[in-house]
Each structure stands twice: as structure tokens, then as C-alpha cells.
Amino acid sequence: MxxxxxxxxxxxxxxxxxxxxxxxxxxxxxxxxxxxxxxxxxxxxxxxxxxxxxxxxxxxxxxxxxxxxxxxxxxxxxxxxxxxxxxxxxxxxxxxxxxxxxxxxxxxxxFRHFPIATFARHLFAAGALGPVRAVDVRQTAGTRWPACSPRALMPAAGGGVLLSFGIHLLDLMSWWFGDLHPVRYSDDAAGGVEADCSCDCVLSNGAPVHLELSRRRTLRDTFVVRCERGTIELGLYEPAIVHLTLPSGGCRLAGFVPDAAFTRAPMQTVFRRQLSDFIDAIHEQRKPLVGATEGRRAVELVQACYRLRRSLRQPWDFPEAYGVPATASRSHAG
The missing domain is CATH 3.40.50.720 (NAD(P)-binding Rossmann-like Domain)
Known part of the structure; x- marks a missing residue:
């Protein structure tokens, strides 16, 4: 890093x-x-x-x-x-x-310094698409950040993919939509740290939010936000996309957020902007874009999810691992 x-x-x-x-x-x-x-x-x-x-x-x-x-x-x-x-x-x-x-x-x-994240912040704040009705997020969290030590994979790290990567997405959604309230959470930690997890939250208006993360599987890597006046799909980076579909389903727009510096050097641009915001906050004696209050809120959301933790059921698991009698499982499968 x-x-x-x-x-x-x-x-x-x-x-x-x-x-x-x-x-x-x-x-x-x-x-x-x-x-x-x-x-x-x-x-x-x-x-x-x-x-x-x-x-x-x-x-x-x-x-x-x-x-x-x-x-x-x-x-x-x-x-x-x-x-x-x-x-x-x-x-x-x-x-x-x-x-x-x-x-x-x-x-x-x-992630707040990605051009599409800033665009989404302004879009949802303006209410251009009306109230949010549902959010679905599927994100791969693989090997883009190679580790120099195994410490990130140990329980002392505090968590796995949700804490290390999903916390970005929870922070973004809090920034875009306001308060999130976790209601269900499952992962494959099994005493270690999770590589896959699934989380369900609700927004303050009752709209459901589903988040799925994986270090092992390739997912869609976008936010799909269904609003009263249209559905927008946002990819921050790889893919960096904006897709808008109107409620009738007959009209679909596809595009991106113009940003020459980001196009030339995406991650370098993001980190330069983050550093500039930090330095400006010091000189101007103001809060940075992501200060302690926002950082704490993201950690609090992760902790709330972990308190709801249930085992993420895998296709290869024995039914008994989830308290389901084998005979009942076979009967249901038939």
C-alpha cells in the first residue's frame, strides 16, 4: 500500500x-x-x-x-x-x-475519491431519480492488494473481507444514502477471518440493501440502485460505468464520468486526491472528506454485522453443520 x-x-x-x-x-x-x-x-x-x-x-x-x-x-x-x-x-x-x-x-x-463515487453522491443528494427503493451490491475483493505478511489473514486483524474491503462499500452507501441498519449477516469465517460474506441492511426509508463480497469468486462488481424514477448501475473501477434504465425498461443509457487524470492513472489519481484533501484540511483547519466520525461509523457498521454473524452455507457442507437433520435435507432436495 x-x-x-x-x-x-x-x-x-x-x-x-x-x-x-x-x-x-x-x-x-x-x-x-x-x-x-x-x-x-x-x-x-x-x-x-x-x-x-x-x-x-x-x-x-x-x-x-x-x-x-x-x-x-x-x-x-x-x-x-x-x-x-x-x-x-x-x-x-x-x-x-x-x-x-x-x-x-x-x-x-x-473510494470516495473515485469520480463515479462523487457523481453518485451528487446524483442521490439531488434526488434526481426519486427515493431509493432497493440496492444490490456484488463485489469481488481478490488479489489487487497483495499482502506483504499473513497478518491480514489472522483473527487479530479484526475481520476478513468485510472489514478490509466491504468497509469501503459500507462507507460509500452511508455517504450516498444516509444511515444503514444491518439486519442479517453470514460469512465463512468458521473461527478465522471471512473470505466470503453476505449482508442485508435497510435504509432509513425501509429500502432493502443487499451486499455480497468474495475473495474467491468473480462477482458483478457494481452497485445496482433501483429508485422510483429509474434504476442506475454504478461501477467504480474495473468496470467504471454508469448505466441508467428508465422504469418502462425501454430506454437505457450507458456512459462514464469524464475525468482525464483518473483515465490516465486511476489509482494514483485517487491517492493524490486523498493526500491533497488531508493536507488542505491541516492548512485550512477543517475536517477532511473522511474524518474520524465517518471512519468510526464504518467500523460500527462492520461490528454490527459481525454481531449478527451466522455461518454462510456452502454447497459442499454437511447439513448437520447447520442443525438440519440429514434426512430432512435429503427429503427437501428430492
Whole structure:
């Protein structure tokens, strides 16, 4: 994450200078510091206060709160990768640290910086299609983000595909539609972390929302939002699409959101915009696009889903795993 997206964004910015690189392996921090011209390379974030004004925290999920809170208490502004933390208690600790020093705490929900996400925000806020009647989201969450360690696959990470990827989608839908209320959730965690999950929520107006995520299967990778005056299908990236169908079903428009910079370099553009928003929030003493309140809300939604957890039934599972007698299952199948 740092190597592929955050560092290129930092190096392209005229508003910041990379002053320090931190890695638990000092040799790796030193190598990166030489490459980007940073004066300081260290193995602990505790060496940063006094040497930097702001920091990007991209450590394992379970370390977000400790690292970010210490930096915030020391007066260092923080952009922390999503999820903000593994639970709302840790989020609250981070928020208290930022409040105590007046520092900016931004959360890396970079999906909000995708052109189609911004377009959707304005579209739904304007009410152009009328009230939302139903939402269906199917998203592959495969190998686009290669891991450097197995820690993201361990229970200490706080969760699997819902926490690491689905949290982006929950944040987007909260941004677009307002409050979400989870009512059903199932996954294949089985004591570990989930690779597949299914979640049902309702919006404040009672409209149903269905979300399906998978690390193992290829899904549609779009949002389908049925509204009173039409249905719109949105793909943020791969595919980046906008399809509008009128209620009669006889007229369908297909297009995209023009954005030259995003077309040339999609992910690099998204991370540059996220960094610019963070830096501007510091200079202008304002909230970033995704601040602590929004980051906490997304974590709270994930926790609410996990509290509803039931086993996701797989075709190869024995019926007894779900409390269904084998004879009853065979009778039903017949």
C-alpha cells in the first residue's frame, strides 16, 4: 500500500516533503528513505514527533489505534489507513487523542475519491431519480492488494473481507444514502477471518440493501440502485460505468464520468486526491472528506454485522453443520 500508492502520491505532491520513513525492519526503512530523499529512517513511530508535522499510518489493523493515538497526542496530524481501527472503542481512543491536541485525523476511505463515487453522491443528494427503493451490491475483493505478511489473514486483524474491503462499500452507501441498519449477516469465517460474506441492511426509508463480497469468486462488481424514477448501475473501477434504465425498461443509457487524470492513472489519481484533501484540511483547519466520525461509523457498521454473524452455507457442507437433520435435507432436495 505504501510502496504502490502512498509514496508515489507523496513524491508527486508539491505541498509536502517526505521527512522520515518508518518500518519495523530498519534496513527496509533506510532503503526507502534513500530512495525518496528522507533525512530520517527509523523502526518506531515514536521517533517521529519533532521530526514531522504529519504521518500516514499504514500498519496492520490491530496496531492502528496505538500508533495513531500516540502520534496524535504528540501533535502529529494523521492519515490512517482503513479500517480506522478494529472496533469503536479504539476509534474513540483515537478521536480523544486528536481532540486533545487539535490535530487532524483522516481515514483512508479512498473510494470516495473515485469520480463515479462523487457523481453518485451528487446524483442521490439531488434526488434526481426519486427515493431509493432497493440496492444490490456484488463485489469481488481478490488479489489487487497483495499482502506483504499473513497478518491480514489472522483473527487479530479484526475481520476478513468485510472489514478490509466491504468497509469501503459500507462507507460509500452511508455517504450516498444516509444511515444503514444491518439486519442479517453470514460469512465463512468458521473461527478465522471471512473470505466470503453476505449482508442485508435497510435504509432509513425501509429500502432493502443487499451486499455480497468474495475473495474467491468473480462477482458483478457494481452497485445496482433501483429508485422510483429509474434504476442506475454504478461501477467504480474495473468496470467504471454508469448505466441508467428508465422504469418502462425501454430506454437505457450507458456512459462514464469524464475525468482525464483518473483515465490516465486511476489509482494514483485517487491517492493524490486523498493526500491533497488531508493536507488542505491541516492548512485550512477543517475536517477532511473522511474524518474520524465517518471512519468510526464504518467500523460500527462492520461490528454490527459481525454481531449478527451466522455461518454462510456452502454447497459442499454437511447439513448437520447447520442443525438440519440429514434426512430432512435429503427429503427437501428430492
Amino acid at each position: 505504501i510502496e504502490r500508492y502512498h509514496l508515489p502520491a507523496l513524491m508527486a505532491s508539491t505541498a509536502v516533503h517526505v521527512a522520515a520513513c518508518v518500518d519495523s525492519e530498519l534496513a527496509r526503512a533506510q532503503m526507502t528513505a534513500r530512495r525518496v530523499g528522507a533525512a530520517l529512517a527509523c523502526s518506531s513511530h515514536r521517533d517521529l514527533p519533532g521530526n514531522v508535522d504529519a504521518a500516514i499510518v499504514a500498519v496492520p489493523n490491530e496496531d492502528h489505534a496505538d500508533v495513531a493515538a500516540e502520534l496524535l497526542r504528540a501533535g502529529v496530524h494523521v492519515l490512517v489507513e482503513k479500517p480506522m481501527a478494529v472496533d469503536v472503542v479504539e476509534c474513540d481512543r483515537m478521536m480523544a487523542a486528536a481532540s486533545s491536541t487539535g490535530t487532524v485525523l483522516a481515514v483512508g476511505h479512498d
